[in-house]
Amino acid sequence: MWHWASPDGAPARAAQHSPDAAPGARLLLRPLRRADYAPTLDAMRAFTAARGPATGDEIWLVEHPPVFTLGQAARAVHVLAPGDIDVVRTERGGQVTYHGPGQVVAYLMLDLRRRGLAVRELVVRIEQAVIDCLGAYGVAAVRRPGAPGVHVRDASGGPGAKIAALGLKVTRGCSYHGVALNVAMDLAPFSRIDPCGYPGLAVTDMRAEAGVDDVAGVATAFGLALARSIEGKP
Secondary structure, eight states: OEEEEOTTSSEEEEESOOTTOOGGGOEEEEEEEEOOHHHHHHHHHHHHHTOOTTOOEEEEEEEOSSEEEEOTTOOGGGBOOOTTSOEEEOSSSSSEEEEOTTEEEEEEEEEHHHHTOOHHHHHHHHHHHHHHHHHHTTOOEEEETTEEEEEEEOTTSSEEEEEEEEEEEEETTEEEEEEEEESSOOOGGGGGBOGGGOTTOOBOOHHHHHOOOOHHHHHHHHHHHHHHHHTTOO
């Protein structure tokens, strides 16, 4: 059961609400806001540490200033030339990626045990939400076997340039961190790293693929697509 939240955090519109749904089973979508990476990371950790059986699930939609982030097991060698962009090591899965203006990051604060979701199934549902959202904007996208995330579909029907990166952390059966969708970015900083640990991996965004530059509009559509997919709704 999911509903949208207004900028001050109060529910603004309810949808797909069942009157007999347990309060903790609801999924709250928090609208896009700009926020520095470090305090957002601290907030995710604090939210997850304080969770109880009745704590509701949330999706936070955030746009960050420029930052490179490393996963728990990421190799520093994949950070080629960070320059003036901060590098932050985190506990999420995956290697190195870049966050910056024009990208929508969705942080998935979910109780997977309560939802009966295995981590692999969550990854599949997140990827499907990305594919569905991109498809609605005329961008055909596919998975790359063995590598979480989403790529645009190339001329052969296979994975081309990467357009969404995914990295999660699960502790005590609850997830945090999430997925980053490139909408209308300066893509140059990706050349300073080996994106997701792959030297020379091409990276793209929705503006390059389909002329889409409405970051706020995409964030809303993306949040709703994630909510539907996590809830198992068409």
